[in-house]
Amino acid sequence: MDCESFGAKKMPKNTSRISVIVGHYGTGKSEMAVSLAMKKRKEGRKIALGDLDIVNVYFRSREKADFLEEQDIRVVSSLLGHRSSLDLPAISSEIRQYFFNPDYDVILDVGGDKAGTNALVTFREDILSVGYEMLFTVNAYRPQTSDLSGLQLHLEGIEYVSGLKVTGLAVTTHQLRSTTVADVIKGYSLAKELSLKREIPIRYICALPGVLQELPEGMEGEQVPIGMYLREEWM
Amino acid sequence: MAKVLMKGNEAIGEAAILAGCRFFFGYPITPQSELLEYMSLHLPKAGGTFLQAESEVAAINMVYGAAGCGARVMTGSSSPGIALKQEGISYIAGAELPCVIVNMMRGGPGLGSIQPAQSDYNQSTRGGGDGDYKLLVYAPASIQEMVDYVQISFDKADQYRNPVLIAGDGVLGQMMEPVEFSSQKATDLPAKDWATTGTDGKRAPNVINSLYLDAEELEKHNIHLSEKYAKMKENEQRWESVGIEGAELVIVAYGTTARIARSAMDNLNKQGRKIGLLRPITLWPYPEKAFEELDDATKHLLVVEMSMGQMIDDVRIVNEGKRKIDFVGRSGGVIPSTSLVEEKILEILERSE
Numbered sequence: 001m002d003c004e005s006f007g008a009k010k011m012p013k014n015t016s017r018i019s020v021i022v023g024h025y026g027t028g029k030s031e032m033a034v035s036l037a038m039k040k041r042k043e044g045r046k047i048a049l050g051d052l053d054i055v056n057v058y059f060r061s062r063e064k065a066d067f068l069e070e071q072d073i074r075v076v077s078s079l080l081g082h083r084s085s086l087d088l089p090a091i092s093s094e095i096r097q098y099f100f101n102p103d104y105d106v107i108l109d110v111g112g113d114k115a116g117t118n119a120l121v122t123f124r125e126d127i128l129s130v131g132y133e134m135l136f137t138v139n140a141y142r143p144q145t146s147d148l149s150g151l152q153l154h155l156e157g158i159e160y161v162s163g164l165k166v167t168g169l170a171v172t173t174h175q176l177r178s179t180t181v182a183d184v185i186k187g188y189s190l191a192k193e194l195s196l197k198r199e200i201p202i203r204y205i206c207a208l209p210g211v212l213q214e215l216p217e218g219m220e221g222e223q224v225p226i227g228m229y230l231r232e233e234w235m
Numbered sequence: 236m237a238k239v240l241m242k243g244n245e246a247i248g249e250a251a252i253l254a255g256c257r258f259f260f261g262y263p264i265t266p267q268s269e270l271l272e273y274m275s276l277h278l279p280k281a282g283g284t285f286l287q288a289e290s291e292v293a294a295i296n297m298v299y300g301a302a303g304c305g306a307r308v309m310t311g312s313s314s315p316g317i318a319l320k321q322e323g324i325s326y327i328a329g330a331e332l333p334c335v336i337v338n339m340m341r342g343g344p345g346l347g348s349i350q351p352a353q354s355d356y357n358q359s360t361r362g363g364g365d366g367d368y369k370l371l372v373y374a375p376a377s378i379q380e381m382v383d384y385v386q387i388s389f390d391k392a393d394q395y396r397n398p399v400l401i402a403g404d405g406v407l408g409q410m411m412e413p414v415e416f417s418s419q420k421a422t423d424l425p426a427k428d429w430a431t432t433g434t435d436g437k438r439a440p441n442v443i444n445s446l447y448l449d450a451e452e453l454e455k456h457n458i459h460l461s462e463k464y465a466k467m468k469e470n471e472q473r474w475e476s477v478g479i480e481g482a483e484l485v486i487v488a489y490g491t492t493a494r495i496a497r498s499a500m501d502n503l504n505k506q507g508r509k510i511g512l513l514r515p516i517t518l519w520p521y522p523e524k525a526f527e528e529l530d531d532a533t534k535h536l537l538v539v540e541m542s543m544g545q546m547i548d549d550v551r552i553v554n555e556g557k558r559k560i561d562f563v564g565r566s567g568g569v570i571p572s573t574s575l576v577e578e579k580i581l582e583i584l585e586r587s588e
Binding site for chain 1: 265348405411
């Protein structure tokens with residue numbers, strides 16, 4: 001770690017081995033984190049998924065830890081294990097070792113809103129020293145992030161608390177299993193507004209595989225197929 | 236209004252504000268705290284009052300006060316918190332005041348767990364407080380249905396001057412689904428001429444009370460309440476039945492569990508089985524009428540609950556020994572899987588073949 005890295009709000013180095021996923025709660029961060037982990041794993045990368053959500057105990061990526069470990073994706077959450085009933089602000093320091101292991105891509109699934117972002121602060125210096133991308137989820141169907149001002153309010157709050165810069169946007173606008181191309185384009189258009197306003201590129205478009213196939217050519221951002229991993233078939 | 240994505244807890248808050256709720260008193264508890272958060276942020280903007288009370292007991296007594304003034308008022312909690320409120324709920328029912336109480340159930344008994352459960356069925360339908368009283372209890376199974384029933388709950392509470400309980404669970408509170416806010420408001424509700432809003436010196440004071448010093452007076456009051464409950468029993472039973480015609484087995488399940496049961500049913504019917512689903516929407520009054528629709532071909536009922544088996548007693552009462560009743564469930568915060576329900580159904584059918 002060089003001493004430069006201790007400055008706050010430093011722009012990230014040109015690497016994205018660490019992907020930090022942040023956003024308003026309920027915008028699809030955990031589903032995206034799990035789906036992105038699956039995508040990167042299929043591309044042959046070694047993956048460590050850090051579930052930093054200590055705000056809400058329901059629908060966290062650690063719920064899928066057994067499944068992900070079967071895919072050879074390392075899941076790190078509480079130092080007391082992945083049990084969903086543990087409502088404790090306890091994150092295992094094990095995640096740090098993957099920050100500094102160049103063989104690994106790290107995905108950090110951060111809790112929602114400013115409150116959830118607090119858990120990220122303890123890792124800020126390490127993340128800054130290694131370099132990162134911070135992805136802000138855009139879900140146009142969530143009432144608080146359905147317009148530019150709502151999105152900016154959340155983005156600024158998260159940047160303020162984390163001391164890190166959002167470097168990319170992720171379109172996570174959906175209507176669950178009935179998501180259409182029009183829904184994704186609605187989210188994309190909103191993300192584009194934010195992108196132009198803040199000069200942040202759209203990094204990912206996340207949607208059901210069938211919807212991704214139907215999207216028009218020329219849209220900015222890499223496609224992430226959403227596996228609906230956190231929704232049981234009856235949900 | 237276009238569909239938006241909301242968590243169950245948030246959606247209840249929004250629906251309550253739209254239904255004219257202007258007072259919310261509560262105390263946070265997982266898995267329903269987002270209802271308080273939502274109300275704290277949005278109720279003041281609608282001209283309402285949100286107050287985080289010092290305890291659940293304080294909150295329910297604040298509800299008692301606001302309801303006595305004729306306001307639309309709500310409180311919410313989860314299982315052990317609702318247990319704490321029981322004394323106040325009994326007072327409110329005794330004083331015949333309208334209010335809406337939300338219970339996002341979690342595993343019990345005691346402090347239990349923070350994961351979803353349906354083990355407050357008895358607490359909801361039998362009365363956790365003292366005396367001969369009943370709550371009107373709705374058990375929605377989706378966020379949309381929960382939103383629609385918030386409006387219905389406020390209207391029915393006013394119509395009957397009775398507390399209404401919305402019985403959800405951790406999954407319904409935390410789950411995100413697209414919702415639309417377009418519920419129809421009731422237009423023929425009685426005037427709240429009983430409310431303590433000041434006499435202006437023009438009438439005798441209204442009194443809100445559940446204490447009777449004369450036993451015969453109290454008995455008279457109990458008879459009056461019983462007559463009211465009989466009307467609710469006659470007019471307010473609600474349920475949904477799916478594929479019950481000619482079904483060899485009908486699953487009886489409510490709320491989240493009904494969704495799991497529905498998945499199991501669909502999977503088995505694809506394999507050529509004839510399984511139906513009867514989903515009580517009112518837990519009290521229990522939808523007895525629904526069971527009259529059941530086919531002679533139906534020899535088995537399977538009750539599925541996120542508890543050790545509580546609603547099964549009502550199914551036994553309604554069934555009057557006509558069909559064989561089995562049970563499958565998980566408790567303590569464990570959600571039953573579709574395959575667990577499917578396996579149980581196949582086991583029952585194979586046993587009887």
